[in-house]
Amino acid sequence: MSILVNEDTRILVQGITGHQGSFNAIQMQKFGSKVVAGTSPGKGGTEVSGIPVYNTVRDALVEKPNATFISVAAPYVLDAAKEAMYNGIDLIYILTEKVPYQDTMKIVSLANKLGKRVLGPNGPGATSPFSCKLGIMPNQIFRKGNVGVISRSGTLTYEIVNQITINGLGESTVIGLGGDPVTGMNYIDALEEFKKDEQTAAVAMVGEIGGTAEEEAAEYIKNNFNKPVVSYITGRSAPPGKRMGHAGAIISRGKGTAESKVKALEEAGVRVASYPYEIPSLLKEVLK
Amino acid sequence: MSILVNEDTRILVQGITGHQGSFNAIQMQKFGSKVVAGTSPGKGGTEVSGIPVYNTVRDALVEKPNATFISVAAPYVLDAAKEAMYNGIDLIYILTEKVPYQDTMKIVSLANKLGKRVLGPNGPGATSPFSCKLGIMPNQIFRKGNVGVISRSGTLTYEIVNQITINGLGESTVIGLGGDPVTGMNYIDALEEFKKDEQTAAVAMVGEIGGTAEEEAAEYIKNNFNKPVVSYITGRSAPPGKRMGHAGAIISRGKGTAESKVKALEEAGVRVASYPYEIPSLLKEVLK
Amino acid sequence: MNLYEYQAKELFKKYGISIPSGKHVASEKDLQWEKFPVVVKAQVLTGGRGKAGGIKFANDSKDLMEKGKDVLAMSIKGLKVRSLLLEEKLDIAKEYYVSVTLDRSTKRPIIIASTSGGVEIEDVPDSKIVKYWIDPTIGYSPFVGREVAFKLNLPPDESKQFQAILARMFSLYEGYDCELVEINPLVVLKNGKVLAGDAKVVVDSDSLFRHTDLSENPAERTDLEELAYKRGYALVELGGDIGVIANGAGLTMATLDGLTLKGLKPKNFLDLGGSDDVEKVVGAFQILKEAKIRAILINIFGGVTHCDTVANGIAEAKKRVGIGVPIVVRLSGVNEDIGRGILKEHGIEAYSDMMDAINEVVEVVK
């Protein structure tokens, strides 16, 4: 039945009249997502590709959105997320990159208190083929199937999803957590959902250097997760102290190395691929 | 079985070496309350009437307190309440008066988020004869019985409890909400507890001018409360725009009059006394 | 604590809320201004000063001197005008209303706004008022201002200025522990600029320990209230002729109510508070000695305040203060018997029941 997003997801796009907002609203529509409303203060009453635009989230509530796609500029993300939460939106996906991490921490802390979910910032969102795409993943790489995918990166996720698809497998839901040091959902949150999801038979977990989220996920998998997991960790050749593109992808003070993550995952019984292309064959093995 | 406080209540006194703190710690002990610890930064290792004193609430946790009596000076109440909540104390009673109301709002908002209860500020606390007294009510006015008492004032509560006692009735729990415009628990919170409490057969609700808490309680009683309630409202002769001792006791912009409260309560089927001494006879009637 | 308009506007300035250019004037010699006409506004802690003649326009220096002196000499609703605010005369196109205050019932700050300003907000129909409750978890955020501005249907340029002002009002509301921050009217000038025509700020008196830049204003106290205030008593003058001393705000109010229901008129609310001090009792009598009364009722339910302490205080007061009216005493609670014994020695028979005492007052003033 997929996780997080499905045919009941009704998407609001905050900042729909911007370049990213309008482009992705249309792409989501094409995918089959229900994009029910957009906001753009001062542009209420207009529309984007048939999607009604409102001045405020409060006004947009007439369209009964339950998830939001936030693509406003970084300085305004905190406000947009608060507006969404104040108005009862349950799932907050933030596309924007370069959001100050203390703003993200405020958003995440608020969401925890209010029982809301946050996906991102700076990630590609969530896609359940073909009931709903909330985010920016390319529409054409998916096939409906039984593999759940969780990743911190964007393009690498597409690469791996594409590998899964062209090798005859398919995805239940693909989740991009985002490349920042602090994000809303993490691996464990997604694994908990996949655990409950009947459609998901195995999980592909794509990790990268920085932080200890993969190590914590490994601990969770060892103790609480009953479906097979395969993994690919990138950044093995990254030098310490350098940010590798993502704000969160940095080995600092000895923490966050690929070795540490691979070791933790393997100790948790996870098969770890050396190259992305190995993921489908590993999946086929564990799904036997 | 009484509400809020009982034989399982283990009291911490924050500010135990102050005048109010030590005096009331001893009075609570005399009543039979379990006063298990006190705090006073820098005085850890000493004791007050056999009660061990700690530097911090964290340190005092070895005594397993689950309720706190806060009697620090007004500027430090917010910090003391945060310290108690951070360390998992469930029931926060604040004796201190003149706490800035925005501090109280912060405390109440935090408590709501963290699932804690706040009683006060500026009230006499809660007493369940004779299992536990958390607060400053005089020890000798109680008799165990089936009347729940809720009040916003101090001495007037004692007056009425005394009337109940000397007229042969007794109390399940007596709750003083506090005389400030913003307090933690309000009438409805207490009524919800009394509704569930088997020991309580009737409730005496003592109100006063200011705000609309009594009106809201009346609405709740009308729709949700199945035990008889009698009431006394004070401040009928108070002029508008004047604070009558309590920060919260003020009729402002036409709101908060005694007439409005009496009317709302009577419409909810509550018998309202003209004088405090009438409360016991009204109780006897409704308890028949 | 209510702030004067000029004080409130100083805080507005500090928080970046646009105000007219102005000058606070406390004496005649400062009645000077450059660009006429100028508005002369009486600084008093009450509403309705306009109707009472406390706002005048002056067209030149001479006119200003005359009108300024006039207003400085006024009393409005019994309150002496002690200073003025001189302000540029505004070229007003529209008048709005906006305030931030506490909603006691939800325990949340509430924003109230209307495009019908310049009159008391109580007189504006609900349909023309926008109310917005701030979620304490989420707090104020720019979207709040957007929602309010769109609901008010403000034109874009006004909306932008309104949102900036509202955000700053909320910062002030939180930063200075306010009970109320009100702008009425919020003025839109003919040139499109939005600013605070008037300013009303009420600061929580209990928070003054952290706002040491605010000195306490003389509130609207009667002479008796001022005397009591200075001596540390919570006294409210009520206008009748029965002096009342009790302990606890609720019990004191109940005492007043009891007297009133019996057809008597209490002179005052006086709460001894949670003290146990003979001198505090004596001091209460010293204050009531200054009031025109026919009797004094003392109603004590002993708790923190012990009955014997009160009895000693009454005895002491009889000796030292010299009270010329009958004293009726009710003592109940902690050390009631000791107290009653002490009073007996001084020829006072104390009641233990409140109603008996009230009825006795009815008797003695017959």
Added chain:
Amino acid sequence: MNLYEYQAKELFKKYGISIPSGKHVASEKDLQWEKFPVVVKAQVLTGGRGKAGGIKFANDSKDLMEKGKDVLAMSIKGLKVRSLLLEEKLDIAKEYYVSVTLDRSTKRPIIIASTSGGVEIEDVPDSKIVKYWIDPTIGYSPFVGREVAFKLNLPPDESKQFQAILARMFSLYEGYDCELVEINPLVVLKNGKVLAGDAKVVVDSDSLFRHTDLSENPAERTDLEELAYKRGYALVELGGDIGVIANGAGLTMATLDGLTLKGLKPKNFLDLGGSDDVEKVVGAFQILKEAKIRAILINIFGGVTHCDTVANGIAEAKKRVGIGVPIVVRLSGVNEDIGRGILKEHGIEAYSDMMDAINEVVEVVK
């Protein structure tokens, strides 16, 4: 963004955190001081400057001039010393450690403190370190400082100063969107005063839009990185000889990893990011032209970035940039076929599988 010690101490001053009296000196002519001895501290964005000779003591003006010039002329760990901080020499009794930083795994700020300061905190045994996580709902409150100070077992007078400093460090941490606020050593003078001996502040670069008082510091970039940075590319120099251009941080890292596993040494990380712009592609080649490399691998998974755009960029670069080394291209995803067609016209056979492309690089550099 790392701040220099002198910048961090300016922020400390702003937040009321006690610091030694000092002076920032960027040129020889400002090498002046009143009260000797004085400490001359190299301002560089790296640790271990003490061991490297970047901290010296001067006993008089002449000594200061000499040593100041020496240190100004130094490079430490490859970083040129551009300025100095002159500071009063402290009469140190004890050295502590205290920092506020982000704990990524709990998403909470963490306070780390120790009475064993003056050395890298990584070298202090866990038993001598106090850690305190701030609950984001409750935030910082004075009790936090009390708990930490009592756990450190500080004497009362030190404790009081420590708590004040910690509260202000936390205000700074939040107020300036810091990733780290660190004082090491936190110095206790022989006279009992507690102050910040050193100061390390890292500000979240993404927050600079609201800290306009901070200008961006030159980070520790190599020449190639600096060039890329100025042109708006995310490039990290790695030291090998295979140039890499890819799109997306994860895919770029995966490309580097693939090359490394095959025994090759990548020269760089270069992420085209989420753009779809021919010139962006051309620009990437222009940067790599400045690097000593043996081949370039372009690895694109087309999404936002279309494969045909990249193909056009490569073709354009071949024409305009003049790249003297073999180019291996992998294109997959959006408009892959069009892209492959375009490249074919320019004599490049693009792979659709990433591994095939990596293997081809192995071939061409053999």
